[in-house]
Amino acid sequence: MARAIINVPAQAKRGEIIEIKTLAAHPMETGFRRTQLGELIPRDIIRRFVCTYNGAEVFRVDLHPAMAANPLIAFTTVATESGTIAFQWAGDNGYAVTETASIRVE
């Protein structure tokens, strides 16, 4: 099943600032909602998002329950060299998703 959608340009000029958009499939259960019987639904959210560029961290986000379901995280990074841009999401109940994209930088 699709865990995440990532949008990274396939190529860029060296030094160009590129836009990255990521969308993760996750209910981001806040821990404040109740069932029809009044029981609290336990919190279950993505806690951390990390973007690495050829292994070096370039962007990191700590998420809280106030992030909407199916969280969108859009940011920029400088196209420094060709290689792999990797995205990792980690959260409650062992949630761990990794996606990668290749980029050609000339």
Next chain:
Amino acid sequence: MTTRREFLLLGCGAASIAAAGKAGAQIDPNQQALRKAAMQEALRRVIGDAPVRRGRVKLELPPLIDNGNSVPLSVAVESPMTPSDHVKAIHVFTEKNPLPDVVSAHLGPRAGRARLSIRVRLADTQTVLAIAQLSDGSFWSDSAEVVVTLSACLEEGLI
């Protein structure tokens, strides 16, 4: 120099834990007071006692929101994003959500631009606060007032 207390809505520095109450369209005044205090506490954890100045940060939110469940939010900070002068972190807080923290982004010169776009949950009409932490140790902020309306025919947990 403007301290963070001067632009925060609540003057008292009462330290308290965020009350895990149910977010509703009409949050009672006691709950509101507790949550505002919780936001101050969250700010103190992130910023300490450093002064926060208004400016350089642009927080964008639609003024009138279709649904508080998924509100597009953008934060942009003016910065050359060089190794010697860049934004290290962007933090977003709310004053009326059950928990004050929304998101903390950690970045650096490799980001190119200090800009973040996300979608957040807002429990009620309120003020949202964005704080930028710069490489020189200074803090800058912006805030936005948002009106949150709910849809007319609400589903009642039945599918």
Next chain:
Amino acid sequence: MGRETRSMQDDDATNPGMLWVLDGEALWNRKAGAADRACAACHGDARTSMKGVAARHPAFDAAARRPVNLEQRINLCRSERQKAPPLAFESRELLALTAYVARQSRGLPINIAIDARSKPFLDAGSEAFHRRQGQLNLACSQCHDDNWGKRLAGSVIPQAHPTGYPLYRLEWQGLGSLERRLRNCLIGIRAEPYEFGTPEFVNLELYLMWRANGMKIEAPAVRP
């Protein structure tokens, strides 16, 4: 809906409905049932074979002798061709497949063709749309024909054209079908909500889609 909701919809990179569309694509290519065939085995590339399909559903099915909606059509294929059990209404799999198929009609005008066979069902749907129901004794037409554009409790009353289904509703924080939305409406006017897939429901869907003839499909849309 606001400008921000619309831009959420228009950009595939930020439209949460695309998560279901991608799931649907995976399911389209996955073998299923005793026949051990994928949708792709008969229908090939959905981008060509499914173009226009969502735009003309609900459509009359000769064997069922009545119109069926897209979800039912998918389930008919599953049980008859793939020899697989039908997918439950509002299940993630059915929503994903429906979203994937509907996506292939994006930009195409709704094109419900009515003939002598389907006319009685269209009339039944129209009658339901114009009939007062529930504790509030309201007919759909009173809001959506007579008072569209005006406000109800802070929201603008739409004309209620189902151009974007299945869609991501911010209220649900997930993707749902037209029937799910109509159940919300019925609960909202304090009427008994129809069960999924029932004839009265599909008749109403048929009427609503026919009423929206010519409007472009926007699936998967985003709505408050």
